Amino acid sequence: MRLLLHICCAPCSTETITRLLSEHEVTGFFYNPNIHPREEYDLRRLELEKYADEQDLPLIVSDYDVERWTGLTRGLEAEPEGGRRCTVCFQMRLEKTAQTAAELGFDAFTTTLSISPHKNSAVINAVGAGVEREKGVLFLAEDFKKQEGFKKSVERSRRHGLRRQSYCGCVYSKKKRESK
Numbered sequence: 001m002r003l004l005l006h007i008c009c010a011p012c013s014t015e016t017i018t019r020l021l022s023e024h025e026v027t028g029f030f031y032n033p034n035i036h037p038r039e040e041y042d043l044r045r046l047e048l049e050k051y052a053d054e055q056d057l058p059l060i061v062s063d064y065d066v067e068r069w070t071g072l073t074r075g076l077e078a079e080p081e082g083g084r085r086c087t088v089c090f091q092m093r094l095e096k097t098a099q100t101a102a103e104l105g106f107d108a109f110t111t112t113l114s115i116s117p118h119k120n121s122a123v124i125n126a127v128g129a130g131v132e133r134e135k136g137v138l139f140l141a142e143d144f145k146k147q148e149g150f151k152k153s154v155e156r157s158r159r160h161g162l163r164r165q166s167y168c169g170c171v172y173s174k175k176k177r178e179s180k
């Protein structure tokens, strides 16, 4: 199957790509306007571009429409990580992935997001199923944290010397991290 894989960052892509490539023809898709500040966005993007190049993984880098992300999450600033702001954040990124998959003739789409132990895979998959209905492109429901997926992604990232970030991405998750 020709699969468009939404990738949040290089470390989360390592184990995910390995698993998916055994069954699918994978193209990466970097669309993460949630990442703040711009310098951090560029660091994560560059790290993924370098890793994708090493792995011969085709990669599409989309736009950084941070104004849209800010607008969609307005009023949800105080939500905890894992709350309603995150659901909106997943929705925005998966909609764009599905839209691009449809335009470019991919068979299906999915995301690396479920590999994070901080993210609820059931919520991500419910959002994906809704986007599938909305855009008419098959969503591959996954839970990449199963079979020690996260631990393996950390090990692979270390082996490849990849930079790991200390917060999820948005300004609110950054502030929360800094307050700890």
Ligand code: SF4
Pocket (backbone or CB within 6 Å): 034, 035, 081, 082, 085, 086, 087, 089, 090, 168, 169, 170, 171, 172, 173
């Ligand atoms: S904590 Fe992460 S998933 Fe939640 S809104 Fe912020 S960037 Fe998005």
